[in-house]
Amino acid sequence: xxxxxxxxxxxxxxxxxxxxxxxxxxxxxxxxxxxxxxxxxxxxxxxxxxxxxxxxxxxxxxxxxxxxxxxxxxxxxxxxxxxxxxxxxxxxxxxxxxxxxxxxxxxxxxx
Amino acid sequence: xxxxxxxxxxxxxxxxxxxxxxxxxxxxxxxxxxxxxxxxxxxxxxxxxxxxxxxxxxxxxxxxxxxxxxxxxxxxxxxxxxxxxxxxxxxxxxxxxxxxxxxxxxxxxxxxx
Numbered sequence: 001x002x003x004x005x006x007x008x009x010x011x012x013x014x015x016x017x018x019x020x021x022x023x024x025x026x027x028x029x030x031x032x033x034x035x036x037x038x039x040x041x042x043x044x045x046x047x048x049x050x051x052x053x054x055x056x057x058x059x060x061x062x063x064x065x066x067x068x069x070x071x072x073x074x075x076x077x078x079x080x081x082x083x084x085x086x087x088x089x090x091x092x093x094x095x096x097x098x099x100x101x102x103x104x105x106x107x108x109x110x111x
Numbered sequence: 112x113x114x115x116x117x118x119x120x121x122x123x124x125x126x127x128x129x130x131x132x133x134x135x136x137x138x139x140x141x142x143x144x145x146x147x148x149x150x151x152x153x154x155x156x157x158x159x160x161x162x163x164x165x166x167x168x169x170x171x172x173x174x175x176x177x178x179x180x181x182x183x184x185x186x187x188x189x190x191x192x193x194x195x196x197x198x199x200x201x202x203x204x205x206x207x208x209x210x211x212x213x214x215x216x217x218x219x220x221x222x223x224x
Contacts, residue, residue, distance in 0.1 A: 032211060043114070044201065044215040086154065090211045098144055098156025098167055099211055 002027040004089050006102035013077050014110050021072040021105045023061075023087030033063055033070040034088040034099070044086070047072075057081070082109045113138065115216035117202050123222045129190040132219045136183050136204030142166075143185040144213065145177060148199040157200075160185050161208040189221075197223045 003026040013019055025031060035047040048056045050063040050070060061072045070087060087102040116135040124130050136143050145157040156169035160179035177187040183204075189196055199220050203213035 034211060036213075043217055046212055046214075049212065088211075098146070098159060098169060099154075099213070100156070101146075101154035103153040 002031070002089055002091055002097065002100045004087050004100050004102035006085075006087055006105050008105045009103070010106045010108070012108040012110060015079055016076050019072075019074045019077045019081065019107065019109075021085050021087075021107065023070045023072065023102060025068050025070065025087075025089050027068075027089060027091060029091060030065075032090045033061070034090070035059070035061055035070075035072050036086045036088055036101075038084040038086070040083070047085070077109045079109045079111060081107060083107055115202055115204050115214055117200075117216035117219050119219060120217065121220050121222075123224060124192050125224050126192055126194060128192050129188060130192060130221060131186055131188045132200055132202075132221075134185045134187075134202030134204075134216060136185070136202075137214055140204035140206055140214070141183055142205045142208050143179060143183065144203045144205070145185070145187050146201040146203065147171075148201055148218070149197075154201070157187065159208070166208055192223045194223050197221060 005024045007022050033050040036044050037047040038044045059074045063070050084104050084106050086104045088099040090099050118133045142161045144159040146154050148154045159167040163179045174190045179185045199218045201218045202216045205213050
């Protein structure tokens with residue numbers, strides 16, 4: 001069974017400090033990994049996906065198959081980064097089981 | 112372009128009743144997925160519809176069902192409601208079957224008393 005673990009329910013950092021939100025997964029094949037974000041009073045939305053290999057709003061995430069991790073990083077946090085962040089996994093086969101989400105990490109950026 | 116629209120946004124039911132939730136996807140999106148979000152279990156996949164057919168299903172009892180219409184609008188139904196069905200039900204649309212770039216709606220918050 002596929003599983004996504006986000007070990008931190010809450011992460012608080014100061015503005016300008018580096019941010020790393022951890023995500024570990026369990027899946028026997030080659031998964032596709034995503035980060036979704038929900039800002040206050042907004043809808044859940046896609047932040048980035050590993051196959052795109054792009055930086056969105058200064059965030060990057062690298063898939064480490066050896067450590068089965070997909071940590072989200074940003075070198076300098078901004079107050080507008082405060083939000084709920086969800087790591088999600090899709091197994092191969094066109095998402096036959098939908099997306100498997102982690103429980104989420106609430107990121108708070110303090111001024 | 113209008114986003115994913117879910118109705119109703121809030122509803123209260125009692126145990127044993129049934130409920131129907133509606134979702135209108137983004138124009139041109141043909142796939143609609145449903146997720147249940149609760150504080151304890153987080154976001155869990157319910158099912159995905161594409162071309163009016165259920166293509167994928169999560170691990171939920173048969174009381175949870177859905178359908179999709181020819182215009183891609185979708186409804187989900189929960190029969191014989193239980194207290195544990197209280198949750199935020201999220202609908203998401205995507206352009207194709209199994210695509211994982213999902214656009215979510217605001218959700219329908221169901222409270223079962």
